[in-house]
Amino acid sequence: MSCWSCNGPTVLSTSFCGSCRRIQPVGRTEDFYSLFDLPREFALDPGELERRFRERSRQLHPDRFAKAEPKERRLSLERATRLNDAHRVLKDWRLRAAYLLKLAGQDVFGQGKTFHDPEFLEEQLEWRESLALARADGDAQALSGIAARARFRLAALEAEVAAFFEDPEWFSETVVEIARRLSRARYYDNIVADAERA
Amino acid sequence: MARAIGIDLGTTNSLVAFVDARNRPQVIPVDEGRLLLPSAVHYPPDGPVEVGASARRQAPQRPVDTVLSVKRFMGRGPGDIRPEDRGISRFDEAGQVVRLVVAGGRRSVTPIEVSAEILRVLKRRATEALGEAPGGCVITVPAYFDDAQRQATKDAGRLAGLEVLRLLNEPTAAALAYGLDKRMTGTFAVYDLGGGTFDVSILRLEGDVFEVLATGGDTHLGGDDFDRVVAAHLMARGLTPPCAEPTPAVLRGATAAAQRIRETLSSEPLVEADVELPEGHRLSARLDRAGLEALILPVVERTSGPCRDALRDSGLQKVDGVVLVGGSTRTPLVRRHVRALFGQEPLADLDPDTVVALGAAVQADALDRGGRDDVLLLDVIPLSLGVEMMGGVVEKIILRNSTIPASATQQFTTYADGQTGMVIHVVQGERELARDGRSLARFTLKGIPPMPAGVARVEITYAVDADGILQVSAKELTTGLEQAIQVKPTYGLGEAEVEAMLVESIEHAEADVTERFIREWRVEGERILSSLESAFVVDGELLKATERGAIEQKMAGLRQAMDGHDYLAIKAWIESVDEATKPFAERRMDKHIKMAMAGRRVEEFSEKARTTRTDEEAE
Numbered sequence: 001m002s003c004w005s006c007n008g009p010t011v012l013s014t015s016f017c018g019s020c021r022r023i024q025p026v027g028r029t030e031d032f033y034s035l036f037d038l039p040r041e042f043a044l045d046p047g048e049l050e051r052r053f054r055e056r057s058r059q060l061h062p063d064r065f066a067k068a069e070p071k072e073r074r075l076s077l078e079r080a081t082r083l084n085d086a087h088r089v090l091k092d093w094r095l096r097a098a099y100l101l102k103l104a105g106q107d108v109f110g111q112g113k114t115f116h117d118p119e120f121l122e123e124q125l126e127w128r129e130s131l132a133l134a135r136a137d138g139d140a141q142a143l144s145g146i147a148a149r150a151r152f153r154l155a156a157l158e159a160e161v162a163a164f165f166e167d168p169e170w171f172s173e174t175v176v177e178i179a180r181r182l183s184r185a186r187y188y189d190n191i192v193a194d195a196e197r198a
Numbered sequence: 199m200a201r202a203i204g205i206d207l208g209t210t211n212s213l214v215a216f217v218d219a220r221n222r223p224q225v226i227p228v229d230e231g232r233l234l235l236p237s238a239v240h241y242p243p244d245g246p247v248e249v250g251a252s253a254r255r256q257a258p259q260r261p262v263d264t265v266l267s268v269k270r271f272m273g274r275g276p277g278d279i280r281p282e283d284r285g286i287s288r289f290d291e292a293g294q295v296v297r298l299v300v301a302g303g304r305r306s307v308t309p310i311e312v313s314a315e316i317l318r319v320l321k322r323r324a325t326e327a328l329g330e331a332p333g334g335c336v337i338t339v340p341a342y343f344d345d346a347q348r349q350a351t352k353d354a355g356r357l358a359g360l361e362v363l364r365l366l367n368e369p370t371a372a373a374l375a376y377g378l379d380k381r382m383t384g385t386f387a388v389y390d391l392g393g394g395t396f397d398v399s400i401l402r403l404e405g406d407v408f409e410v411l412a413t414g415g416d417t418h419l420g421g422d423d424f425d426r427v428v429a430a431h432l433m434a435r436g437l438t439p440p441c442a443e444p445t446p447a448v449l450r451g452a453t454a455a456a457q458r459i460r461e462t463l464s465s466e467p468l469v470e471a472d473v474e475l476p477e478g479h480r481l482s483a484r485l486d487r488a489g490l491e492a493l494i495l496p497v498v499e500r501t502s503g504p505c506r507d508a509l510r511d512s513g514l515q516k517v518d519g520v521v522l523v524g525g526s527t528r529t530p531l532v533r534r535h536v537r538a539l540f541g542q543e544p545l546a547d548l549d550p551d552t553v554v555a556l557g558a559a560v561q562a563d564a565l566d567r568g569g570r571d572d573v574l575l576l577d578v579i580p581l582s583l584g585v586e587m588m589g590g591v592v593e594k595i596i597l598r599n600s601t602i603p604a605s606a607t608q609q610f611t612t613y614a615d616g617q618t619g620m621v622i623h624v625v626q627g628e629r630e631l632a633r634d635g636r637s638l639a640r641f642t643l644k645g646i647p648p649m650p651a652g653v654a655r656v657e658i659t660y661a662v663d664a665d666g667i668l669q670v671s672a673k674e675l676t677t678g679l680e681q682a683i684q685v686k687p688t689y690g691l692g693e694a695e696v697e698a699m700l701v702e703s704i705e706h707a708e709a710d711v712t713e714r715f716i717r718e719w720r721v722e723g724e725r726i727l728s729s730l731e732s733a734f735v736v737d738g739e740l741l742k743a744t745e746r747g748a749i750e751q752k753m754a755g756l757r758q759a760m761d762g763h764d765y766l767a768i769k770a771w772i773e774s775v776d777e778a779t780k781p782f783a784e785r786r787m788d789k790h791i792k793m794a795m796a797g798r799r800v801e802e803f804s805e806k807a808r809t810t811r812t813d814e815e816a817e
Contacts, residue, residue: 054407058574061604062664066334066363066565070718076664081603088600196510 004071005122015060015079023060023075030100032086042100044090054086093158094185097178100165108179117180120187127191134195147195150188157181157188200333200732202363202566203324204371204558207220207313207337207351209269209420210239210393210525213552215559216328223375223556223563228323234551235323239315241266242301249319258454258476261286261446263300267422268316271296271309272354272392273346280418282426310354317358331732334361336562338554340395341367342415342580345638345668350666363565365665368392368751370410371401371557376548377403377573384413384518387509389536389544390554391501392524394420398505400512409576412599413513414504421457421526423497428485429456430494436474436482447476451589455481461801464528465491498535505539512601520544520562576601579662586623586632588613589612595660598628605661609675612656616648620656624670643672686748718743719768723760726772727753730779733786740785752778 002009008019017024036052037098049067059062060083064077089095127150134142161181164174206213211234215225227546229235229250241263248256257264273278276291288653290297290306297306315338325331337360339351348365355362369388376382383403383697390397397415401408433444441448455473468486475481499703509517520540526532527550536544548556554674564572578599584592585608595606610620620643625633648656655675662668730753738746756771 051405054405054409057407057576059560061574063565063574063578064363064563064568067568071722077603079662081605081661084601085606138212197507 009108015056021124023065023072023079023198024081025075026078030082031103032089035083035086038090040100040103042093042097042162044096046091048088053083056083058093061137067150081147094182094189097161097165097184101175101178104175106175108175108182120180120184124187131191131194143195147192150191154185154192200330201328202334202336202562203320203328204366204555204560204562205317205320205335205337205360206368206552206555206558207269207316207339207354208392208554209267209313209395209422211235211551211619212316212320213555214324214477215552216324217559217563222611223559225555226324226550227326228320231289235316235319237268237316238264238266241300241305241306241307241313241366247315249315259450262448263302265298265300265307265312267394268298268309270418270422272313273297273344273348273350274309282675283451287445287581290332294627310350310357313351313354314357316352317360321358321360323492325732325735330727331735332579333362333566334363334562336366336558336565337362338366338368338371338558340392340415340417341369341397341399341410341577343637343666344415344417344581345583345666346636347417348666352667356724357493359731361724363562365667366558366561366575367397367399367410367413367577368554369397369399369413369523370408370575371555371561372521372548372553373399373403373408373557374400374560374573375553375557375573376545377408382519385512385514387505387517387520387540388523389501389505389527389591390415391521391526391532392420393526394422395500396420396504398501398508399519400514403740406573407576408573409601410574410578411513412508413578414511414579415580416504419497419500420524424460424494424526424529425453425456427497428460428490428492428576429491432456432481432485434461437481437485438482441476441479445477448479451475451479452481455483459483459485460490460494463487464530466713482744492683494529494531498529498532498625501535502539508662509594516541523550523553524545528719530658538787560617577666578602578666579604579666581636583638583660583662583668584627584635585658586625590632591626592625592630592632592635595658596662600646600662602662602666603664605659607657607659610656610658612649612654613651614780615651617651617654618646618648619644621644622658622670622672624660624668626668638668639670643674646674647676651675659791716765716768719765719772720760723756723768723772726775727756730775733782735784736787737789740789741782745782749775749778749782764780 003020003022003024005022006017006020008017016022022164024043036049036056039050047051049160057080060076060079062073062076062080068076089099098108117198130142131146134146148193155166161178164178167174199417201216203214203216206215213225213234215223215229217223225233227233231250235250236253236254238250238257240248240256240260242248242260245265246694253264254266257266270283274296275294276289276296279289279291279296288299288303290299295308297305297308298312304736311460320583321332335355339348342352351365352362369390371391373386373388385400385402386403388397388399390399395415395417396419397413398415400411402411429449432455437444437452451473452475455475459471463485469483471483473481473483517540520536520542522533522536522544527536527546531545533546562574579596579602580598582598583593583596584594587593588793593608595608596604612620621640622643623632623640624638624639625632625635629635646656653676653712657673657675659671659673660668662672730749734746741749752771754776756768756775759767759771762768
C-alpha cells in the first residue's frame with residue numbers, strides 16, 4: 001500500500017500516512033474492532049471504548065478538515081462516518097453480538113431474516129396483556145414495574161450471550177442460541193419502550 | 199485570511215458574532231447600534247426591502263407585507279401552514295414550497311429568500327466590522343430541524359452569498375459558549391426556548407469533546423405561542439369595539455401589545471394598559487403575573503415530554519447541570535418549570551439572547567483554523583431516517599440520536615417478475631407509517647435488468663453528513679455493475695427533476711463521476727464568486743462602472759451555469775470570469791504594492807471602503 005498523496009509506504013489499517021501525515025482511505029481489511037484497536041471479543045470495557053472513540057474523533061472528524069483539500073475532506077467524512085457507525089454498533093451489546101456473528105459468516109439478522117421462536121410466543125402474549133392492562137388503568141406504577149422486569153430480563157440475556165462467547169467450545173447450535181437471545185432482547189426492548197412511553 | 203463568522207438566524211432576532219484577535223467571541227452590533235437584528239423583513243409595494251427594527255415597526259401598519267417569524271416556514275410546504283398563521287400573512291399555495299405574497303400583492307417570496315435578506319444584512323454588518331468580507335460562516339439551526347429545514351437554511355446562506363462551513367445545532371452552540379466560558383465538564387441539559395422553536399439537548403463534556411447524547415424538541419413551540427394566547431385572552435376581554443374576525447392589522451397590534459405586557463410581567467407583578475390599535479380599535483388590558491402564568495402554563499408544559507424523552511434516550515438518570523438558552527427562558531414560570539423538571543436550579547449566567555451566536559462564532563473560528571487543539575463537537579441526528587416499505591410502513595435506516603456523520607445500508611429486492619423499476623420514498627420521523635412522517639424525497643430507481651421476483655439486489659445507502667443533511671444512493675448489485683446515484687433530497691424538488699437525474703445516471707455508467715465533477719466545479723465557482731464580491735467591497739473603486747458591469751454580467755452567467763448540470767459549462771464560465779477580471783486583478787496588485795511601499799496599512803484602506811459603502815447606502 002502506498003499513500004495517495006506522497007506515494008510513501010503506508011501500513012494497513014492506519015488512518016494517517018507515516019511520512020506526510022495525510023489522512024488515508026478506509027482499508028478493506030478494517031473492521032469495527034480494528035478501528036478502535038480492540039480485540040474481536042464480546043467482552044468490552046465501555047469506558048475504554050468511549051475514551052478511544054473521543055480520541056479518534058478528535059483526529060478524524062470533518063471539523064478538523066474544514067479547510068483541507070477536497071480529497072482530504074472526503075476521506076475525513078468517510079472515516080468519521082465509519083468510526084461513528086462502529087461506535088454505535090460496539091457500544092450496544094445486541095448489535096455487537098450480531099456483528100461478531102456476521103464477522104464469523106453468520107449474518108443472522110441480515111436481509112429481513114426473522115428468527116422463529118415458538119416457545120417464546122406464550123410469554124410474549126403474557127407481557128402484552130399485562131402491558132395493555134396497566135395502560136388501560138393508567139397505572140404508572142404497574143408500567144414502571146413492567147419496564148423494570150423487562151430490563152432485568154435484558155440483563156440476564158446479556159450475561160447469557162457473554163457466556164456463549166466466552167465458551168471455548170463453539171458448536172453450531174451456539175449461533176442459534178445467541179440469535180434466539182438477540183431476537184428476544186429486541187422484544188424486551190420494545191416492552192421497555194412501550195411501558196416508558198405509555 | 200478573511201475571518202469566519204457565526205450567525206444565529208433566530209425566529210424573532212438574528213445575530214452575528216466573530217472571534218477577535220484576543221480569542222474572545224464578540225457579537226457585532228447590527229441594527230441601529232443594537233446587537234439583535236429583529237428577524238423582520240418588510241417588502242413595500244415600491245422601494246427597497248427593509249430588514250430589522252425599521253421593518254418590525256411597519257408590522258402593525260403593513261401586516262401582510264411585513265414578514266415576521268419566517269423561520270417557522272423554512273423547508274415547509276403549503277400543507278404545513280397552520281390556521282393561526284393565516285390570520286396575518288397571505289400565501290401563494292400553488293407550488294411545493296410555502297410562498298408569501300408581499301409588496302402589495304406584487305411579489306411572492308419563499309422563506310429561503312426572506313431569510314437570505316436577513317443574512318445579507320448580517321453579512322454586510324460583519325463585513326463593515328471586520329474590514330473585509332467574512333471568510334465563511336456557521337449558521338445555527340434548532341437541533342430538532344429536519345432535513346428539509348436544514349437544507350433550506352443552507353440554501354438561504356448560499357443565496358446571501360455566504361460560504362456555509364457548517365450548520366450547528368443551537369443548544370450545542372450554547373453549550374460550547376458555556377463550556378469554554380465556565381470550563382465545565384460532566385453532563386448537561388440545554389433547555390432552549392426561543393421565539394418559535396423549542397429544543398432540548400443532553401450533552402457530555404469530557405476531554406475537550408462535546409458529545410451530544412440525545413436531543414428532542416418541537417419546531418412549533420416558543421414565545422410566539424405565549425403572545426398568541428395572551429393576545430387572544432386580552433382581545434376577548436377588552437377589545438373596543440369588539441370584532442369576531444380581527445383583521446391582520448388588529449391581530450398584529452394586539453400581539454405586539456401582548457408581547458410587551460408579557461415581558462413587563464417578568465419583572466412587575468401587575469400591568470394595566472390601554473393600547474391604541476389600528477383601524478380605530480382600542481385594547482384595555484389588565485393582567486397580573488398569576489393570570490399570565492395560568493394562560494401560558496399549557497404551552498410551557500408542552501416542553502416536559504421532549505425533556506423526559508431526551509433524558510431517557512441519553513441513558514442518564516440525571517444531569518450535572520442545566521443551561522437556559524433563548525429569550526423566552528426569562529419568563530419566571532419557565533424557570534420554575536425547568537427547576538422542577540430537572541430537580542435543580544438552572545444556570546443562566548450568560549445572556550440567553552447572545553449565547554448561541556457566541557458559540558457559533560467559536561465553532562466558525564475552529565473550523566476556519568482547522569485547529570487540532572480546539573474542542574470538538576459530536577452532534578446527533580434528531581429524527582430517524584427511513585424508507586417506505588410495502589404497505590406504507592416505515593423501515594428505519596438511521597435511528598435518531600445517532601452520532602453524525604453516519605451511514606447505513608439496507609438491501610431490497612423486486613416483488614414482481616421482470617420488474618425494472620423500484621419506488622424509493624425517503625421519510626424522516628419516528629412514526630410507524632410513512633404518511634405520518636415527513637416526506638423528504640420520492641424517486642423511482644429505473645434500469646434494473648428484468649429477472650424473476652426476489653433475485654435483484656438493490657442496496658440503498660443513507661449517509662448523513664456533519665450538517666445533518668442526508669444523501670441517498672442506490673446500487674444495483676446483481677449485474678456486478680455498481681451503478682451509484684446520489685440524490686440530495688430537497689423539499690419541493692419536483693419528482694420529475696429527481697427522476698430525470700436518476701434515469702440519466704442509470705443510463706450512463708459514468709454518471710456518478712459526472713455528478714462529482716459538477717459538485718467540485720460548483721464549489722470552485724462559488725469560491726470565485728465570493729472572492730470577487732469581497733474584492734469589490736475592498737477595491738471596488740478601481741473599476742469603472744462599465745467594467746464592473748461587464749464583470750457582473752459574466753458572474754451572472756456563471757451563477758446560472760452553476761444551477762445547471764453541465765460541469766463543462768461551469769468550467770467555461772469560470773474561465774470567462776477569470777479572463778474578464780484580469781485587468782482588475784492587475785490593478786489590485788499594483789494598488790496593494792503601492793500601499794505597502796507607502797507604508798500605509800490595510801486597516802486604513804478598509805476604513806475608506808467602509809465610508810464609501812455608507813455613502814452608497816445613504817443615496
